[in-house]
Amino acid sequence: MVFYKKSVFLLLLLLFLSVTLFADNVISPGKGFKISVFNHPELSGEFFVHEDGYLYLPLIDTVYVNGLSFLDARERIVGRYKQYLKSPNIIILPSFRVSILGEVKKPGIYNISGFESIGDIIALAGGVTDKANPGGVRIVRNGKVIAKVNIFKENSEDLKSKGITISPQDVIVVPRRFLPTLQEWSILISTALTVATIVNLIMNLKR
Secondary structure, eight states, X not given: OHHHHHHHHHHHHHHXXXXXXXXXXXXXXXXXXXXXXXXXXXXXXXXXXXXXXXEEETTTEEEEOTTOBHHHHHXXXXXXXXXXXXXXXXXXXXXXXXXXXXXXXXXXXXXXXXXXXXXXXXXXXXXXXXXXXXXXXXXXXXXXXXXXXXXXXXXXXXXXXXXXXXXXTOEEEEOBOSSOOHHHHHHHHHHHHHHHHHHHHHHHHHO
8 A cells, every 4th residue: 555655656746747847848759658547558658759740549549749838738638538538547757769879788769758867768778888988978969969977976967957958869878998898808918828829839930
């Protein structure tokens, strides 16, 4: 019971933050919504706005949301569900896609809500590899680096204080560390010793 109350509280808190932070955020193709319909898992999921400006949703088919604010789009979606469900309990949160590239274990495109820290977003990609430089993570927007982040020292609040937020279609790049890892050093040294041994053997054969 306590766990249920905490879960409900967290969902309501996220909903409040969504309405507060994204109320004036204009919906456009590529942006999306994480929709949870209580007792209807078949209607729940993450849905993205298509190029035609429509959301394609189970049961209610299409909803045109292009150009609406997040709050207006949410009200339109809930209104459509009310035509089919009696007193639906619906949680709608913003969702959008970002790309995570470089020295992460599972590079790719991931869905986020915008509340996550850079570290949390990178964790979605399996975390950094042992070759990564976590102090030089770059946020790229429209082909330009807009920020350089140390994921071990800066969180989402630090970035917001600098006016930096993660937006749809951003690319997060984790660069490779310049210095070799211990394993790479071991391989380099082993290779160098092998080459030296071969050269020494050739020189001895020539004598």
